[in-house]
Amino acid sequence: MKALWMLTIGASLGLLQACAYSRPPEVTAQMARTEAVLQQAERSGAQESALPEFQSARNKFAEAQRAYERQSKEGDQKALQLARQAEVDAQYASAKSQTARQQAAAREVEQGVDALLDEARRNTVAPAADPD
Numbered sequence: 001m002k003a004l005w006m007l008t009i010g011a012s013l014g015l016l017q018a019c020a021y022s023r024p025p026e027v028t029a030q031m032a033r034t035e036a037v038l039q040q041a042e043r044s045g046a047q048e049s050a051l052p053e054f055q056s057a058r059n060k061f062a063e064a065q066r067a068y069e070r071q072s073k074e075g076d077q078k079a080l081q082l083a084r085q086a087e088v089d090a091q092y093a094s095a096k097s098q099t100a101r102q103q104a105a106a107r108e109v110e111q112g113v114d115a116l117l118d119e120a121r122r123n124t125v126a127p128a129a130d131p132d
Contacts, residue, residue: 031079041091050094053089
């Protein structure tokens with residue numbers, strides 16, 4: 001009977017301790033911020049033009065989510081660290097994607113300028129010889 005009583009008290013104390021954990025708001029905020037940056041990177045086309053970086057961000061964020069679900073101080077520290085890394089990776093993937101789009105646009109402009117120059121050269125007529 002005494003063992004059962006001690007087990008009940010121990011379980012109750014463990015439950016109270018688990019319920020007493022208070023997550024720092026910065027962890028929740030970082031998780032939300034990272035998720036938003038990942039979504040923005042996806043919209044920017046990062047999964048096509050910066051796949052390794054984008055996938056790294058996704059993997060780190062998934063690991064951060066698993067750590068976050070532990071609802072412990074250690075889990076939150078790990079989640080915070082991984083979410084920050086995932087955010088930086090996603091920002092890099094987004095920037096790399098934007099750079100690729102800008103370089104493609106610059107190439108198109110250069111090709112257009114070259115085409116216009118070629119057309120201008122073809123339309124330039126040598127002056128007619130004087131019949132005198």
